[in-house]
Amino acid sequence: MVLVPMFDKILDISNCYLQPDPSNGIREWFRKYTEEKNLAYFDLRNKTGLLRNLIIRTSNTGEVMVIVAFYDNDKNARGDLLYSFLDAFPLVTSLYFVVNQKANDTILDQELELFKGKEYITEVMENLQFKLGPKSFYQTNSDQAY
Numbered sequence: 001m002v003l004v005p006m007f008d009k010i011l012d013i014s015n016c017y018l019q020p021d022p023s024n025g026i027r028e029w030f031r032k033y034t035e036e037k038n039l040a041y042f043d044l045r046n047k048t049g050l051l052r053n054l055i056i057r058t059s060n061t062g063e064v065m066v067i068v069a070f071y072d073n074d075k076n077a078r079g080d081l082l083y084s085f086l087d088a089f090p091l092v093t094s095l096y097f098v099v100n101q102k103a104n105d106t107i108l109d110q111e112l113e114l115f116k117g118k119e120y121i122t123e124v125m126e127n128l129q130f131k132l133g134p135k136s137f138y139q140t141n142s143d144q145a146y
Contacts, residue, residue, distance in 0.1 A: 022089065023056045026066060029088050030054055033081065042071040044103070050077055052100055057132065063093040063121035067134050069107060073099045082115050093121050096134045108135055 042049035052069040094117040098110045112134045120131040125146055132138050139145035
C-alpha cells in the first residue's frame with residue numbers, strides 16, 4: 001500500500017494536544033460556524049471558496065493571536081464571521097485577517113489587517129520579553145525554546 005499525502009484535504013481533529021486552550025475551542029468554533037453557515041473552504045484546484053486557513057498563536061503569558069486567511073474577498077461573510085468569533089471569544093488578544101488569492105498559502109508577502117486587539121502578543125523567556133506579530137518567526141514550543 002502506498003500512502004499519498006493530500007495537500008487539498010481538511011483533517012477533522014477532535015483534540016489537538018500541541019497547543020494549550022483556548023486553541024481547541026477556537027478551532028472547534030470555526031468548524032461549527034462554517035458548517036452552520038455552509039461556508040466553503042478554499043479549493044486549490046478550482047480556485048474557489050471563502051476560507052483558506054486558520055492560524056492560532058498562543059504565548060506563555062496567556063495571550064492569543066488568531067489569523068484568518070480568506071480566499072474570496074467577500075466582505076459581508078468575512079465581517080459576519082469575525083464579529084461572531086469575537087462574540088464567542090472576546091478575550092482574544094489579537095485578531096487579524098488576510099485575503100490571499102495566490103496559488104500558495106504563504107502570507108509573508110500579503111497585507112494582514114488587524115481586525116481587533118493589539119498588534120502583537122507577548123512571549124517571555126527568562127527576563128526577556130518578545131513582541132510577536134502575525135509574521136514573526138518564533139519557536140512555537142516555548143518550553144523547547146527555553
